Amino acid sequence: MISTKGRYALRVMIDLAKQDADGYVPLKDIADRQQISKKYLEIIVKELVSAKLLVGVSGKGGGYKLSKKPEEYSVGEILEATEGTLAVVACLSENAEKCPRAASCATLPMWSEYNKLVHDFFNSKTLKDLMAEKQ
Amino acid sequence: MISTKGRYALRVMIDLAKQDADGYVPLKDIADRQQISKKYLEIIVKELVSAKLLVGVSGKGGGYKLSKKPEEYSVGEILEATEGTLAVVACLSENAEKCPRAASCATLPMWSEYNKLVHDFFNSKTLKDLMAEKQ
DNA sequence: CTATTTACCTATTGACATAGTAGGCAAATG
């Protein structure tokens, strides 16, 4: 299940995509508009900055802005930055140790198929697609 | 992410599907074959019995057996019985309270689409499909 | 130079889920 963290991250990104692309937007404004605790958003936004999806600038006139154009973000990369992984089972995550049962696992083919489905879905959606939606 | 519980449940069901369909199979045997703690499996199997996916019989000669034919189980119902829900976001789970943001939510359409994708995927796969795999 | 605004940092919390373990009771059969 996609957690609050990932869902909030998307809302922040959509919010930023809708603001003037040149200026920096203070987190306080985003928190007010989205009705989300600013303190909690700090944690989320920090991860988005680490992942280079956002640029943050301190001080007066500072805030956050997108590091590229909305159509250049996949929803998948935003979720992966905050959720840690989009892998559908532990053994298919990036840094999973090799499962000794893999060769004879009756369920692995299904998990792999499902994993691809999920990744393809989120990688094919862009931030711009979500901007187009209402609100 | 699908948890150990759901993955173990599938392995138990597959294991049972491969045994003689008439007799009852002791949990100890399944645990030995699958190399999973029998104690932990007790918890999982109990939930499968509650959901009427398995029938359990106590005493000598007892054990568990499928309550219907392998091709009549969807993978979805097995996972739902153990994972609680397959909903991809909280607001789309069965007993979720109505979200006040729903009407104006920019991400809801995507979540709904994703939710359908996931449910369709698991509801279209049957236990028999998994039996056919190696092991 | 100073006050203000902003991001950024560490730490803590309560609630809950995960992945088990322990020990015993109840039922069924040989």
Added chain:
DNA sequence: CATTTGCCTACTATGTCAATAGGTAAATAG
């Protein structure tokens, strides 16, 4: 009646989620 099996309650360690609290660092406006 002993053995085998399911079934029940309880407990635990670890981790994640969703925050909250309180401070430090950087940048700008005046």
